[in-house]
Amino acid sequence: MDHQLLVFTTVVEKKNFSRAAEELHMTQPAVSQYIQSLEQQIGTRLLERSNKFVRLNMAGEIVYHHAKEILSHYTRMQYLVDDLMNKASGDLFIGASYSFGEYVLPGMISDLLENYPLIKPSITIRNSKRIVDLVVNNELEIGIVEGEFNQQSLNIEPFADDLMYVTMSANHRFANQSIVTKEELEAETWIVREEGSGTREATDKMFDRLQLNPQHKMEFGSTQVIKESVESGIGISLLSKWAIQRELSSGTLRLVEYEGLPVRRKFSIVTRTVPFQTKAMELFLKMLRDRYR
Missing domain, CATH: 3.40.190.290 (D-Maltodextrin-Binding Protein; domain 2)
Structure with a gap:
């Protein structure tokens, strides 16, 4: 699974780096590093940050929409492979x-x-x-x-x-x-x-x-x-x-x-x-x- 996208979508949904880190069982600096790496790959900032909030900018909205779809395909792929090996689950x-x-x-x-x-x-x-x-x-x-x-x-x-x-x-x-x-x-x-x-x-x-x-x-x-x-x-x-x-x-x-x-x-x-x-x-x-x- 693409961990950059998983970290990014979790930060967006939790609206906070600390809560996202807790959800993912990671440190906050590690979460920040994943976000910075993703922004470097995309070529622009995706999140507006302050002491009170984290929210998407326009580029972030595009990336978030497609990230959710990509992660959904990863999950579906895993279920299909599991179905070949195990009972329906x-x-x-x-x-x-x-x-x-x-x-x-x-x-x-x-x-x-x-x-x-x-x-x-x-x-x-x-x-x-x-x-x-x-x-x-x-x-x-x-x-x-x-x-x-x-x-x-x-x-x-x-x-x-x-x-x-x-x-x-x-x-x-x-x-x-x-x-x-x-x-x-x-x-x-x-x-x-x-x-x-x-x-x-x-x-x-x-x-x-x-x-x-x-x-x-x-x-x-x-x-x-x-x-x-x-x-x-x-x-x-x-x-x-x-x-x-x-x-x-x-x-x-x-x-x-x-x-x-x-x-x-x-x-x-x-x-x-x-x-x-x-x-x-x-x-x-x-x-x-x-x-x-």
Whole structure:
């Protein structure tokens, strides 16, 4: 591994030479020497230093970005070699959108660890657009997203169907109606996800397809918060069946019956185009595909 880059990125992230030295089990003069040597090779200063802080200058920003990518390739190379010799092990960086990440992924991770305890999964849950960005930037190995994306640098593989229902509180006035009209739906408060969310994309497409033009919308950044808001009677929302199974069983949430529902969408696996995959990554992808085949 390139120790100059490792020392440099550690100093940047710890924002302090002493803390970086402690993290790397080195002396502070040795850390300083590594930084000076790197700056000499690059041909310019990379860090602005004072008694209170260490921070990147513009050249340092460029070097830091590429150093993280280079170190990631070193780590991946080591895992691939280890996989040839040993059982599946090492870090596995997985990202998922909220609907899948909060309500489906935990059970899958539990199954993975039960069978392969040497794998160390790290989970990131964000909206679909953010997960795709993190895969593109080499910060995640696998993304699980909903919605449509067109990224030439990525493999996008649909693997599961999701049904989405308009959901209301069990005490909502619609619960006692056999028919809900278009006008009633448009007059209702709709609780929606933020832009960039696959659930928001599905909701907007549903509004267009059903020619609904709701006058009152509330925007939240979490499926769990939306679900709790619907339960409390604040409004209605389009939610994944995966997210509301427990509440439907307990009777705290109910489904709004309306022509054209439920909404069907695809969940997709997003990965970078790489010549090799770690065994941990291969095993998790196989688990995903087998479960929803």
